[in-house]
Amino acid sequence: MKQRLTYAGFGILATLVGMAAGHLVASLIDPASSPVLAVGSTVIDLTPTPVKEWAVAQFGTADKPILVGSVMAGAAVLAAIGGILARRRFWLGASVLLLLVVVAAAAAVLRPGAGPLDAVPALATALTGVGALWWLTHAASAADREVESDAPGPSRRGVLIATGALAVAAAAMGGVGRLVTGLRADPSDVTLPKATDPAPAFPRGLEEKYPGIASFRTPTSDFYRIDTRLSLPTQGIEDYTLVIDGDVEEELTLTFQDLLDMDLIERDITLTCVSNDVGGPYVGGARWLGVRLTDLLDRAGVGGSADQILSTDVDGMTISTPLDVATDGRDAMIAVGMNGAALPREHGFPVRMVVPGLYGFVSACKWLTRMTLTTYDEQEAYWTERDWAIDAPIKISSRIDTPKSFEEIGSGKTFIGGVAWAQDRGIGKVEVQVDGGDWQTAELGPSAGVDYWRQWYLPWEAESGQHTLTVRAVSQEGEVQSPARAMPFPEGSSGYQQIIVRVG
Structure with missing residues (x-):
């Protein structure tokens, strides 16, 4: 029994080392291709809507860490089985680890907008994980032979060295991966111009005189975040482009600087998530800076058949916005700033859509890279495919x-x-x-x-x-x-x- 537990631990440790290596490689390519995150994102996409709503209601913004933890726990169980099998036949244990990697690789490369390079983190996971399992089982076998022969030797020490070295390597690679991801596309490096059409002076709220009432302007750090992303995109401004295509007279490709060079408006707008239950926390007010949506659409020239704007983010997530509502005179914008600074990564850096009066799932595409003028009959967005409403005005x-x-x-x-x-x-x-x-x-x-x-x-x-x-x-x-x-x-x-x- 003790040996089985030891080898189960070998399987789990080897898998963790592999995951850490994959996470490190993904941080250099695309954080979303990290094996655990790719599988977690696939689970989100396949989860029925009622279950998603239940998770948001029960766990709030902790739903994502819980999901990642669940994926890790499932992988750990299979890894433990692989470690036990490796005790008798190494290739059987290695096969279980490889099966986990194949699932992760499929999840990574089948994501919208994924490319061949997204399989590289899974390959790094496979090589590192199987190599770690071989090292651990080889050191343990040598120690077992030493016990049977009753001969002195360094093999027991070899098991401890292998275990310790791999544990340190896993922690180091995971830490470096998080560090690299955090350093990519830092919004604090961006200096935004002043608005051509600034908002009026912001009035002082009631929260100081009547403590307990929500701040009139929600601090950026406290602003709610509800989306399907397990990892934040790391799109930089140097290679950023926004494409406007579909039913337009002229297809446009705009850089981040092109957007900053246009007339910018500044508006105070409250956003509300459709997942917000009565009395819920998923609502917040902020000051947004951006380009009028109609200025961009006028520049492209909208055709006569489109009835929706299909927005696409950097990883292929789509959101549909009713064209007539978005262009009816409200202050809809393509935002680049929030509360006096560049958008934080969790709120859409470098560019997102903001349309006042519509719930976010039909108006607030974050990490925006494309707007396609089309019809609801021709193309369905992510939430439309899952039977959410098409036109969703925020209720009083x-x-x-x-x-x-x-x-x-x-x-x-x-x-x-x-x-x-x-x-x-x-x-x-x-x-x-x-x-x-x-x-x-x-x-x-x-x-x-x-x-x-x-x-x-x-x-x-x-x-x-x-x-x-x-x-x-x-x-x-x-x-x-x-x-x-x-x-x-x-x-x-x-x-x-x-x-x-x-x-x-």
Whole structure:
């Protein structure tokens, strides 16, 4: 039994060394071709939509580390089996490791936009992993022969040396791989020009006077991130191009500098993820800098048949945006900056799309490299193929930030506060209901435009006991937030947020 566990450990260690080598090589080619990440991305693509929504609801932004951990755990089980088999027949154990690599190689090369070089990390994984397994089993066999002959020798020490050296090598290669990936395409090296059409001075929010309410402008580091990527693209600005093709009079290929040389607009816009449940955290406001989408489309000359913009990112991910909505006069842009700096890599560096009033899955393509003017009949985007809505305007929504659900607070004078949003329409009023009573009109915070959320608060004389708090919003046009409860799939959640608090 002890020997089986030892050889199972050999299989796991050899696989980890191979994965680390593959990750290091991938960092030099394309981080997404790393064997573990390639398999994880394939799992994401094959996962049914209800399961994805459940994962986001249960784990939030931790869903990706959990997925990677699950892939690693599955690989470790098979690697352990391979190590045990290698004890009797090395080629059997090596075959199990090679089978894992074949799966990873297939996942890497079959990704949209992948090329032959994407198989190289898997090849490095195979050579390093099988070599490590051979070294470990060879050292262990020599140690076994030493025990049987009762002859003194260095073989036992050889097992320890091999194990220690491989463990150090795995840690070193993994660390260097992460370092190399982090150094590629650093947004902090980019200096952006000032906007030709700047946004007005940004008003001071309520969060200082009424703590607990979300910051009026979401700090970049706190801005939500929901996407299918397990690794961040490392597209640099030197070789970046944005192609506009399809049903256009003139196909355009623009460099990053070409975009910076155009007139830039600066706008305060709140983004919302379609996965955001009622009262959820996947919404945030930021100041964006970019080129008007219509300026680019006018330059290309849109034909008469297109009804969608099919956006493609650096790795082939596609998002479809209704053409008529994106060009109806709202401040849709191809953004290059966020909150006064270049886009962070996790939010689309170097270029992304921002269309106010539409959920991100039909408007906010990050790491954008191509916009194809086409029709919904001709081409389907990633989320369209998975039965999400085609036209997905953001629903009027509101959220209670303070007090928190099931929080116990002191009695007396206090307040209820939060945020509300109705992008492209603007918030006209927020109302709060306490214990099913009359709707009370809350005080609104400052406005940063119809595309931006509003903070709100309601003074409250809290009496001892348990209380139910409910909130709803009304747009500037008088449209009241829908009370009908709906889950995020397929066109966004709806319903009033209702929480329970205890007053001591």
